[in-house]
Amino acid sequence: MTTNQSHESLQSPPSHQSQSILLAGAGGVLGRHITRALTEAGHKVTGLGRGRRNDLQADLMNRDALLRAVEGHHFDTVIHAATALSKPPMRHRDMHATNALRTDGTAHLIEAARATGARRFLAESMVFGYGYGDHGDHVITEADPFGPRGRSPELEGHIAAMRVKERLTFGATDMAGIALRFGLFYGPGGTDGLLPMLRKRQLPVPADHGRVLPWIELTDAARAVVAAVERERPGQAYNIADRTPMGFGAHVRCVAEEFGLPRPMTVPLWLMRPMSYAHTVMSTTLRVSTARAERELGWSPAHPTVHDGLAAMRAAEGLT
Template sequence: MKTIIVTGGAGFIGSALVRHLVRNTANRVVNIDRLTYAGNLESLRSIAGSSRHHFEQQDIRDRAAMATIFEKYRPDAIMHLAAESHVDRSIDNSAEFMTTNIMGTHTLLEVARQYWQKLSGERRSAFRFHHISTDEVYGDLGDTPGGFQETTPYAPSSPYAASKAGSDHLVRAWHRTYGLPVVLTNCSNNYGPCHFPEKLIPLTILNALEGKLLPVYGQGNQIRDWLFVEDHARALMQVVEKGRVGETYNIGGNNEKRNIEVVHGICDILEDIAPIRPAGVERFRELITHVNDRPGHDTRYAIDARKIRRELGWTPQETFESGLLKTVQWYIANGQWCQSAQSGKYNRERLGLIEEHS
């Protein structure tokens, strides 16, 4: 049994990874999350009783707290997902993205380096710092054929993407300068259960079920490569266990879709399985409304995932169609999770921060 620290483990991808680790491995998982708006402990309800899951509510920018956690649990690896991740929020307020994504990563690298340097023998050689990043660091593919490769130059367009690019560069520098054994992954757009409701797919599902308008930027012609989050979790485990030190692995679902196609697909699924049709709505596609495009909106992302398939044998199990159906079904069946995610009430109750009379 190994001990793995997962940062951001109450978030969308992080909670999927934590659930995968607890259900499918014998490892002990130390879950660090600050429980900001996007962190939801209810995403971990299904593994709440596991003795191998340990939750620490801490900020990755707090060096003393991180050092204490490393000394307490003595990890064999850290899988770093904690990040501010919403492009629109980064445009409105970039400062939080710089401090969390860049300075938070710097803090973790320094704590991990000092911890690793004290290890010896097999534990030292086996230790890994796995940094999980995004395809947005590569910028806009536009009409360029193919997808982003691990050697594609960085050209971030948004404050969010720039902050993730900066953290990627830090991780590589700590490997080159200090020898810290790192692996990096850059993934395409994730979707699936427990996705915070401000993102495209969950927002579309929930708005449609309530009969609200479905906002689409511009004409919805932006192209993204979609990856089911549980396939991503499996890929991350392959990389931390088998990836070559110092290497980067791109992870994608090989599912390029225009945003308007994604919205149409959700509407069509809801035509078949929605439990009720909102008042006044004859067809869900009628709810689609086109809004002004976001500043600097990249037109196309796509991942070339041949390296991880070739070297580590990973392939996605879900097609976009099967994954989207599972996602819509999950949101229909989990209204309580959606309400608690939007309000943050579950985290406040779980941590005892709501007075008994409220």
């Protein structure tokens, strides 16, 4: 899939200009960070979601209700950061509702964005769209194929959903489409859920044996969204991750160490197979380059390593 389509007629407002932004998924962990970062940057954010705390209440899967919710509103930018996940997915079926949000939900939200006169559509994407499995030492850039066919029906379901979400984003030629391909999230509101399990030693992890994954601290992820809103180049995708990939087991052990919790038990990777999706993630080796985001968006991670991000989180929570 190509992401360098021409949108020359769609001019972005200057970076200092306040924008009216509709954020789907504002009530989620990432959404709350995005809302705060955009607001602090001087933009007006309207939250969209099913919960009562949202400014506009609607389910992305209900097209008619969504169009009714946005009727009469105008937005400069619409952001799709909605997820159906309330906790880390363990089995493949845990991803099915989020996959639907990436396909049907995206199509509905683009229609709603068009109805509000939006000229920019920004999609939360994921580095796993490059494919699950062992990518070896190759450092993946945005020029690498995105959305290759999955090696099993379940993996194809996950990858196809990410492929379709980006295809719809870039196919909306009357809007400037941008996709941010995030690494795995951690940080305030995300890592907190691991702490009780680590405290009770209820979170065994495998040895990584050289496997690494891209990670991104949540406030850094939100800063990337602000950068994309203010400085995007239409039709582009950007990898967003920190500078130091880390294995899943090493990440969890780092959390335990940083927060003074018992070291998690190390188990063979095959023992994780009943948790089919988690096993797939833990089996993956993936490195990405963020050079394009740094060059074109002027973004770089404030927390270049997981150690840095966790130390900042611990300090902010007064746990030093």
